[in-house]
Amino acid sequence: MLANEILGSEKPREKLQNYGIESLSTSELVAIIIETGTKNESVLTIANRIIMKFKHVAEMQYASLEELQLINGIGLAKASKIMAAVELGKRISLVTEREEIVIRCPDDAVKLVMPELAFLFQEHFHCIFLNTKNQVIYRQTIFVGGLNASIVHPREVFRLALRKSAASLMCFHNHPSGDPSPSSEDLLVTKRLVEAGNIIGITLLDHIIIGKNKYISLKEKGYF
Missing domain, CATH: 3.40.140.10 (Cytidine Deaminase, domain 2)
Structure with a gap:
């Protein structure tokens, strides 16, 4: 079996553990955040639907809680996790952009x-x-x-x-x-x-x- 076939058959968490976070696709990252699928759909199917909702992944930062819940398979808990992950990324980016935080007063x-x-x-x-x-x-x-x-x-x-x-x-x-x-x-x-x-x-x-x-x-x- 080819290496990419092995990667494709693995669940996101297993793939992360075996190959590192950089090996995950955007959909797989979202799948890890929302954790579970529904009775009829896998977590990756729902993650793909979330990604397809936006023209570019960067547009996710502008989505509201209500907008995310309009996506089939996304309730309040999953929408909250997505928004928390996006906000954490924004805050990390904000700090990274500064050379140093200086306290003057x-x-x-x-x-x-x-x-x-x-x-x-x-x-x-x-x-x-x-x-x-x-x-x-x-x-x-x-x-x-x-x-x-x-x-x-x-x-x-x-x-x-x-x-x-x-x-x-x-x-x-x-x-x-x-x-x-x-x-x-x-x-x-x-x-x-x-x-x-x-x-x-x-x-x-x-x-x-x-x-x-x-x-x-x-x-x-x-x-x-």
Whole structure:
């Protein structure tokens, strides 16, 4: 049997595993995203129908949830998966097009984290690590849960900062209540992070509390 016949007979996931993501056709990529077919049609048949709906695959980025659901075999769940995959691709492309993300002021940083933190139902403590040019080199959520000094330990924050060779960092956490006003625990955590950073030589540039579509910079407010 010829190699291309072998490829053609394999399911998309098997083909990906055996030959890599680059070996998959556009229809096979869509088939992996939507995962399943229907009682009467295979997943590849439905994936092909989706591709044929558009003159070019790039036009998929403009499709609405309702438009995708008009395709036979596509319900809300599959349409949502397609839109999520397209949006993720757009966001990756947007970041790739930039040489570096540079943080010049609190607002620059907030624009980066607000979409993720503003509407969470639990407190998340998130850090952005910067180089000497204030370019973002790494970011990560380090703690999830109620913010207090016993949980948010400087050791964990600065261990990661050292591992990433960061020159400075900015910390963020959200208030699920929507009110970004700092609590006494917020200020205590900030004080400990500033002190630890001064000892290690990695500057805490800011600690920003995210509320619902608003934020408070503890640095701007003069808390440290």
